[in-house]
Amino acid sequence: MRIARFTDGEDPRFGVVEGAPGQEVLHVVTGDPLYAPLQPTGETVQLEDVRLLAPTIPRSKVVGIGKNYADHAAEMGGEPPAEPLVFLAPNTAVVGPDDPIVLPPFSAEVHYEGELAVVIGRICKDVPLERVPDVVLGYTCANDVTARDVQRTDGQWARAKGFDTSCPIGPWIVTDLDPGDLRVTTRLDGRTVQDGRTSDMVFGVPELVSYVSRAFTLLPGDVLLTGTPAGVGPMDAGQRVEVEIEGIGVLANPVVRR
Numbered sequence: 001m002r003i004a005r006f007t008d009g010e011d012p013r014f015g016v017v018e019g020a021p022g023q024e025v026l027h028v029v030t031g032d033p034l035y036a037p038l039q040p041t042g043e044t045v046q047l048e049d050v051r052l053l054a055p056t057i058p059r060s061k062v063v064g065i066g067k068n069y070a071d072h073a074a075e076m077g078g079e080p081p082a083e084p085l086v087f088l089a090p091n092t093a094v095v096g097p098d099d100p101i102v103l104p105p106f107s108a109e110v111h112y113e114g115e116l117a118v119v120i121g122r123i124c125k126d127v128p129l130e131r132v133p134d135v136v137l138g139y140t141c142a143n144d145v146t147a148r149d150v151q152r153t154d155g156q157w158a159r160a161k162g163f164d165t166s167c168p169i170g171p172w173i174v175t176d177l178d179p180g181d182l183r184v185t186t187r188l189d190g191r192t193v194q195d196g197r198t199s200d201m202v203f204g205v206p207e208l209v210s211y212v213s214r215a216f217t218l219l220p221g222d223v224l225l226t227g228t229p230a231g232v233g234p235m236d237a238g239q240r241v242e243v244e245i246e247g248i249g250v251l252a253n254p255v256v257r258r
């Protein structure tokens, strides 16, 4: 099932997406599926007639994982870490499909990082590996946009990976998906710049959710970024970046400087 959050000019609503690419229809549901059972209203709208929003605004946080693909760790000049490398981004970093990525004035080197994102479905803490499927609502595409120069000079990653618009997610949440071996590609102005598979993660989704839940209580709607494959590189104002994940869809965002 694909769950989208959208607006037709009024307050955000949620819908279940059905139909082939280019012909999608949203079956509108009552309330927020994170907090209430899915209840169709009976209303349907064409996808082309609405604007998709970030499928969740994390209630408390985005948890990121650094260097979780060996080939990306190598291009950053090192080995993958022995344990997951965890960082946080604020929920104010999150934007949705087609929202602009605004290059921050304090950086001259902003990179795309296409990633699989996990959306948490229920409050949880100290989740054993075998219980992880119970706490995951589903998966979406993410771009862990990174001010690479600031990441190097700050040491801490908060500013480099947490500035406004640095975490586009979407286009929707797919609930019935095995995250174990999905193709992840990133395109910059239509040119493929990253092409990896989630099977190449150093730590898989169950390990990551379990690991971070030992440090943080996870809330419904919180997002876990799972790391990026090799091929990261700079984006400039005027470019368009797309993250596509097999079984989910395409997240596209323009890049601007203000």
Ligand code: MG
Pocket: 064, 065, 066, 113, 115, 144, 225, 227, 228
């Ligand atoms: Mg990343």
